[in-house]
Structure formats: structure tokens, C-alpha cells
Amino acid sequence: MCGRYALNASSSQVIEQFELAYEGGLRNSEERIEKEVFPSKIEEVIFRPTTQNVLESKHWGAKNLVINGKPLKDQVNVATIEKLETSPLWSKALRGNRLLIPATSYFEWKEVDKFTTEKYEIYNSTNQIFAFAGLTIIYVDAEGKNQNCFVIITSEANEKIKTIHHRQPVIVPISNYTKWLSNETANPTHLLKQFDRTEMDYKLISTKTKKKIENQPSLF
Structure with missing residues (x-):
């Protein structure tokens, strides 16, 4: 986890749930922000530079x-x-570069056998927007370029999700949004939560089957 996720919600829903500042331009748009998000794409995340939550693209x-x-x-x-606390890269970001990633579901692939893979969509059983816990990573890459991106925090999967994948994203409950985003919060890992098995559901989206190559009898 996590290969892809989705934010299937209107701008106003995101503004209200995350109490975003600078909402004027966003509120005029009721279009769904993102139906399926891929790694490497520029996506909307939420951070708190001062005393208000702000939407930013990374x-x-x-x-x-x-x-x-x-x-x-x-x-x-x-x-x-x-x-999070032992890796120099993650621990530095954990101290002062925490963020939230709004989502309504995410996707996992289950290998049924060596020929068959199933794609699942996993979502909150109440169909509400939730927030992945994330970190801003600021670094100089192998080419000497300054980079600013985000990563999603994951944990071991609960018993329900383990039937599909061994990892799952970590979330931040609504009651902990401000504390997680605030740099004044000490020991922020206690604010993180794993989706309980009763809070999640999933559905099969598609099945991909590779063509089996049968052993052909020799012609000679």
C-alpha cells in the first residue's frame, strides 16, 4: 500500500471538513476533485503554516x-x-512537516495466483471523506535538484484487509486534525489511527488474468 487512492468529493465538502482558509475560489467549483490518484502526480494536500489549514499542491x-x-x-x-522515529528522513519530517491527504477510498491489488490479479477498492463504511496521515519530504535528489513532495504513512493491515494486502494507510481522526498539523504538538504519533475492521469495507473492481502458456508437444 498504497498504489492509488481516490478523492470522490466536491470542493465544498473538502473545505468544510478540513476548515480550509482561502476558500473563495474553491467554493465556486462543485466538480469532483480527483477520481483516481496515481503516484508522481501533483495532488492536493493540507497543511497548517500558521493558525489556519491551507490546501497546497505537491x-x-x-x-x-x-x-x-x-x-x-x-x-x-x-x-x-x-x-517514523528511527529513520533520519522520516523522523525529520515527523517533527515539523506533517500533513493530511483527503481521500474517500484507496485501491489494492491481490495476487490470487501467478496468473490472476484482483483489483479492490477499499473505503470507509460510512462513505465519508477521511484523511491519510502524510509527511512533506524536502530533499536534494540524485541530480542535485531541490524536491518537495509528500508520502503516505502506512501500518500493518488489520485482519479484514490482510485478506487483500499486508499493509494499509494510517489515518488521522477528525478530532486530531489540528494537533497533527500543528508543529507545537509533541509526540504526534499517538494521534494516528488504523482503520478498524468494522470501519472499512471493500469491493472487487476488476480481475486481470494472464494467458496461460500450455506445454506444446514437440513436433520433432
Whole structure:
């Protein structure tokens, strides 16, 4: 987790739930903000620079990241909750660059067998907007360029989601939004929450099957 997510809601719903500042231009648009979000895209996230929550656009995922002097081959889209306080990269962001990622669902792929993969949409059982816990990552990439992106925090999956995938995103309850975003909050990890199995549901979106290659008898 998390390969893709969705924000299937109007601008006014997002403004109201996250108490956003500078809402004038957004409120005039009732179009759905994003139906399916892919890594590397520029997406809307929420942070709190002063005393108000603000919407800002950032790339999802850190690419060309350098760790211990070596560039990583793959883009990093998530931070594991188990290493938030021990990883130099995550712990620095945890202290002062926390954010929220509004969403209504996310997607996972389950490998049924070596030929078959199922795509699932996982969502809040009340069909409400929720917020992934995220971090702003500011770094210099392998090409010497300054980068500013976000990653989503994940944890071990609950028993219900484990039937699909072993990881799931961490959320921030509405009551903890301000504390999570505020740099004055000490030990912010206690504000994070795993979706309980009773709070989540999922549905099968599609099934992809690779063509089996049968053993052909020799002609010679």
C-alpha cells in the first residue's frame, strides 16, 4: 500500500471538513476533485503554516532519493509507521512537516495466483471523506535538484484487509486534525489511527488474468 487512492468529493465538502482558509475560489467549483490518484502526480494536500489549514499542491512520492550516499532505483511513495522515529528522513519530517491527504477510498491489488490479479477498492463504511496521515519530504535528489513532495504513512493491515494486502494507510481522526498539523504538538504519533475492521469495507473492481502458456508437444 498504497498504489492509488481516490478523492470522490466536491470542493465544498473538502473545505468544510478540513476548515480550509482561502476558500473563495474553491467554493465556486462543485466538480469532483480527483477520481483516481496515481503516484508522481501533483495532488492536493493540507497543511497548517500558521493558525489556519491551507490546501497546497505537491507531487506524490520521492523520486531519485539518495540514502546513505546511494540513489534509490524506485520511487518512494509511503513511509512505514514502524520507522517514523528511527529513520533520519522520516523522523525529520515527523517533527515539523506533517500533513493530511483527503481521500474517500484507496485501491489494492491481490495476487490470487501467478496468473490472476484482483483489483479492490477499499473505503470507509460510512462513505465519508477521511484523511491519510502524510509527511512533506524536502530533499536534494540524485541530480542535485531541490524536491518537495509528500508520502503516505502506512501500518500493518488489520485482519479484514490482510485478506487483500499486508499493509494499509494510517489515518488521522477528525478530532486530531489540528494537533497533527500543528508543529507545537509533541509526540504526534499517538494521534494516528488504523482503520478498524468494522470501519472499512471493500469491493472487487476488476480481475486481470494472464494467458496461460500450455506445454506444446514437440513436433520433432
